[in-house]
Amino acid sequence: MDWGRAKNVLIYAFLLLNLVLGYQLWNDLQEQADSNPDFTSLESSIQKSMDDKRIRVLAKIPTETPELSKISYRFVNGGEQGGELVDLPVPVDSKLIYTPKELANALKTSLPNIGDYRYDEAASRAGEFMMLHPLVDGKWPLFKIELKLYYSNQKIISYREQVIEIGGSEGEKKQRVLSASKALGNLIENFLPEGSVVTEIELGYYGEVFNSDAHLPAAPAWRFILESGKEYYVQGISGDVISPNTEKTKE
Template sequence: MDWSRAKSYLILTFLLLDIVMGYQYWRIRSEQAGYVQSYSEQLAEVKQLFASQNWKLQTEVPKDTPELGLLHVKRQSVDTEAGKEPTQAGGTVLYKDEAEIRVSLNNPVSLDFEEAAAGDKVGSLMAAKIRSDADYRFDRKTPYGKGSGFLRYLPWYEGYPIFSAPLDVYVQDNQVTQYRQTLLAVIGEGGTKKQVLSSVHALRSLSESIDKFGRRSDNRVIRDIRLGYYSKPFHTEEWFLAPVWRIESDQEIFYVNALTGEVEMEH
């Protein structure tokens, strides 16, 4: 591959993306300038919109709107071959891709999956096993049977989680058996920093997109709203993550671009 040409394409793509996002950001801010509601008015209105769609908002809605830009990342290569034992993992590699690895632990560890502190306990356990020096923090627990499910951890950068690089730890019958890790390295920040759209704006964007995703009248409950970085994976060595509001319901996850308001559902 001609890396110099690929890098030129990447730089050009980034410039075009910055221009498009800058225009969308300016348009949204211009529309908002006509009339500014108070935070409580906006939140009450959004709650009414969701109620009309049989959705409930059962979490605190963040008020912060920091200035953020794009996050330039690259894949970290996985150099361990499938079927062989990773240096630190204490297990056997079941699967590996360009920047993803799945490992079965040689010695499963007992864990009470139902325990409230399960996430913290597993985090301490995995710190000595995973192939990364990233600052992982517990994100959420997803059960799929009594004593079974997975615990998700996310790396953080400058105070915000990177949703595109999860570490998932799998528990079967109260035994930690496997983990899957996506490895990304942060190169730096890109583009001009802009004040992100509010979480209330993100919720409104989601409400307006519910019909598009076929989720009207599904009796969903929104349980978490969090600001971080995300993008779909690209088949390239380097790319950019956008600041997003992750909105988590009891059944699925949505990402709302915090600069443009575009909504995407996690698949």
């Protein structure tokens, strides 16, 4: 055996292993940094309120403040918003966690328009359904409008869709939305009860939901989900806060 050559092979193998392990460590640290909330965007008075009220924020605080306009939408089926329960022709294997792409690929045959929706893992209920929201401009979820996927015995067996048409924003001027940190600060100081834990923060659209065949308005809004399951929405233009009981209060 050529021991010199074998020694060189082992050295190169260890170097390659160290490079792989080093990259994995760097990648893990980056993911950890990305997932940790950055409280520097919150004013010192807000951070003090967090401490005083024992409020924790586990979600990353988004920094984006895009320019968005209000929109309108209407329910297609004569104003009926519930939608009928439809069985899938062929049940689809389910699993505990789906990425949006995986879910779309699994259901595109049974639901060709699945690409127009986004999976909402935070609002889905274990053992009951997986919830999706239609997308405005292919990016922003329209909260409260739902496509629910029901499953049993680890298979998706049926769905219930609120079929809508999203209207244009003609005449609506685009405005820069309120920052997530300001919206969160308002909630912390004035609305969140002591001991609250914020687990999810996302920008989308929120509109009043009721049976009607007329066009209904929807505006950009930040959604905050607590560990308890309660939701708060902060209107992205006016700053109005919508509580879990959908009672609107001025900022």
